[in-house]
Amino acid sequence: MYLTQQTDYALRVLIYAAVNDDGLVNIADIAKAYDISRSHLMKVVTALVKGGFLASVRGKGGGLKLGRPAEAIKIGAVVRLMEPMPLVECFSEGNRCVITAHCRLANILYGSVSAFLHHLDGFTLADLINAPLHKMLHQPAIEIVQAA
């Protein structure tokens, strides 16, 4: 059973934005923090902005921030947005399975996907953040160091 790389990256992007919710973040910094390609992140960020999980602040000094508080972002909602759900062949458009019309498996699998997502709905982005993660991913604001 797999989730797509897009869903995996979407959750990492939101974790990064949640840890840095005292400022704006950008794709280059996220890519650097996780050592993943910027081009992979572009599509993910676009989907998260469209879905309201991220907000884009334009202009010089612009960047990205959470679209709503971390406590209001359910993990299940992020997975629902990002993840296609063609669990087996009969869920997809190209379905050729000859027993589809009479098979009870699809309904049972729909139920199991619901159980999967329902479990994830019990957690928010805020539940993912802890002190070590904060230390690892937080970008301190630029400080002006005064000469002694």
Add this chain to the structure above:
Amino acid sequence: MYLTQQTDYALRVLIYAAVNDDGLVNIADIAKAYDISRSHLMKVVTALVKGGFLASVRGKGGGLKLGRPAEAIKIGAVVRLMEPMPLVECFSEGNRCVITAHCRLANILYGSVSAFLHHLDGFTLADLINAPLHKMLHQPAIEIVQAA
């Protein structure tokens, strides 16, 4: 979210064997019934025999049958046998995600996979079989037609 083709085919093979539990079945007939390749089924059948879901009867007139009654085959157990579970990168051996040590997501996802499988454990192979499927997949025993 995807299950592998192997899991999909494993369930179809077991449905076929369950419908034909008054006799033995073989890979060629299963492949023909579902219009899928025999070579794809070989590996699946080997795994199902090894897992005890199918029994192989050797020799002339041999074939395959359910390894236990359909009522005793939980769908969750078949999925557990067949399905690798590298849900996201941090579940797999090649994991490079830098926040793995402190991220709570893996535990939450483990819980959601458990919920997925627990739902499937509520159903057995017998729950998948119904009259139209039986009509569609059952191979009648060879009848000796007497001349009038």
